[in-house]
Amino acid sequence: MILPLLLLSASVPADPAFPDRCLEWVRDDPAKAVAQANRWKLEGGGVAAQQCVGLAEAAQDRWPAAAAAFEAAARAAEVAHDPLAATCWAQAGNAWLAGGDPARARTALDTALSAGTLSGQPLGEARLDRARAAVAAGDTRAARDDLDAALAAAPDDPLAWLLSATLARRQGDLPRAKADIAQALRRSADDASVQLEAGNIAASAGDETGARAAWTEASRLAPDDPRGRSAQAALKQFETPAKP
Incomplete structure (x- = not known):
């Protein structure tokens, strides 16, 4: 089934512990994973830990909380000059969309795309999400531009074609x-x-x-x-x- 999903394909930071430490927590018990991720953050987990909070909140359909966590991760990444900032902004935009707030989604996605560091599938997904936000705002011209860009970046994505x-x-x-x-x-x-x-x-x-x-x-x-x-x-x- 094609549904809007968080950009998990682009969410794994350079920290090799991230997939095992966070994604396993989220799969096992998303509610508990929030506490685990916050504890990891206090232990110096940095951007990855904050991003993990967002994934755990998203797994519970707590979209505003997830979006806020991803935005916090994005700002922390920007301070650290971490290229993951764009990914985190894109995830925030996706979460705002899932939570029914296309205006805030568009702002987050504008920030993600302005960095110029996304490419391939992550770029296509971000352009696709911004197109969805543009449609919600009645801006079909911008939506068409973003959809064409999404198809160029991620031509095998059936949601983009749909x-x-x-x-x-x-x-x-x-x-x-x-x-x-x-x-x-x-x-x-x-x-x-x-x-x-x-x-x-x-x-x-x-x-x-x-x-x-x-x-x-x-x-x-x-x-x-x-x-x-x-x-x-x-x-x-x-x-x-x-x-x-």
């Missing part, structure tokens, strides 16, 4: 929407979000057969969550009304 397709459909660019959803389907056809949008795009293009097929698949993949229910509702337009 969101690019969705934005193109909303802007009335069906050729772009079709091309981009095809890329998302190549990478994640078993995701209900992708199949739901594939149906939306097919319906917008007047392709009833394609819409039926994609929405049916979305419903099959996620029958009990909002994506599946949305697909089921969309399929009802094709039902033949009962004769009186």
Whole structure:
């Protein structure tokens, strides 16, 4: 399932103890991991320990607390001239997005990207998150710029292709929407979000057969969550009304 995730792929600092010490704590008991990370911080764990607090808070869906911890880690990294500052700002932006605060997310992501130190997948994820924040703010032009940059930096990310397709459909660019959803389907056809949008795009293009097929698949993949229910509702337009 494609969902916004913290940038764990970019979160591991140079401290070789970080993966074993923090990620294991978070997996075992996120609530306890907050206390463990704070103790590590007092023992001189520095940026890695503060970042660990953020990961532990995020694992509990405590998004404002997670974002604050990542921002604290970012500021500490800046003081130490640690290149991890950009990663921490990006994680803060992701957490603010998950917590429903796109304005603060955009500010954090602007800071992350202005450093110029992110590259590859982490850069793509940060640009993708900033695009999501821009869409929430109604700034579709900025969103398109960031999505195109995300696709260039992380071309194998199905979420980037999905969101690019969705934005193109909303802007009335069906050729772009079709091309981009095809890329998302190549990478994640078993995701209900992708199949739901594939149906939306097919319906917008007047392709009833394609819409039926994609929405049916979305419903099959996620029958009990909002994506599946949305697909089921969309399929009802094709039902033949009962004769009186």
